[in-house]
Amino acid sequence: MDRFVLWGIIIIAFVVVGQRLYRHFYDHIQPEHSLKVVITGKRIQEFMGRTPKEETELPPPRRQFYVSFSPRHEQEREFQVSEHLYEQLILNSSGTLVFRGRRFIAFEPDDISLDSD
Known part of the structure; x- marks a missing residue:
């Protein structure tokens, strides 16, 4: 159970960081x-x-x-x-x-x- 929670947190962190990077680079090329x-x-x-x-x-x-x-x-x-x-x-x-x-x-x-x- 603890592994699922840890992997869930890691996945959420990657999604949040990925969205912020996407927005930054998207705005930069506009x-x-x-x-x-x-x-x-x-x-x-x-x-x-x-x-x-x-x-x-x-x-x-x-x-x-x-x-x-x-x-x-x-x-x-x-x-x-x-x-x-x-x-x-x-x-x-x-x-x-x-x-x-x-x-x-x-x-x-x-x-x-x-x-x-």
């Missing part, structure tokens, strides 16, 4: 695409860390930042971005989204003329 989009949403996903039983304080949560882009006449797309970029992007702003497969490359906002007072 051509870059550019789309005119509007930023339609932003969200933060937090993951709590584990602590040893002796420690009483929880570690700070790990955070991932996501931004949703909506091109005209196409399905909305969501990409994980850095915290720095997440803070810079403004909802409902328009620009050009550059991506490769499922991987975010860049967002180039439309030029906005600034009035100098």
Whole structure:
């Protein structure tokens, strides 16, 4: 029985690693695409860390930042971005989204003329 559990864990590990490698190489061979989009949403996903039983304080949560882009006449797309970029992007702003497969490359906002007072 223990051998079946061990082999089950090994098989699951290979499947998970295989899927991640496939996604990485699949995204790598895809051509870059550019789309005119509007930023339609932003969200933060937090993951709590584990602590040893002796420690009483929880570690700070790990955070991932996501931004949703909506091109005209196409399905909305969501990409994980850095915290720095997440803070810079403004909802409902328009620009050009550059991506490769499922991987975010860049967002180039439309030029906005600034009035100098």
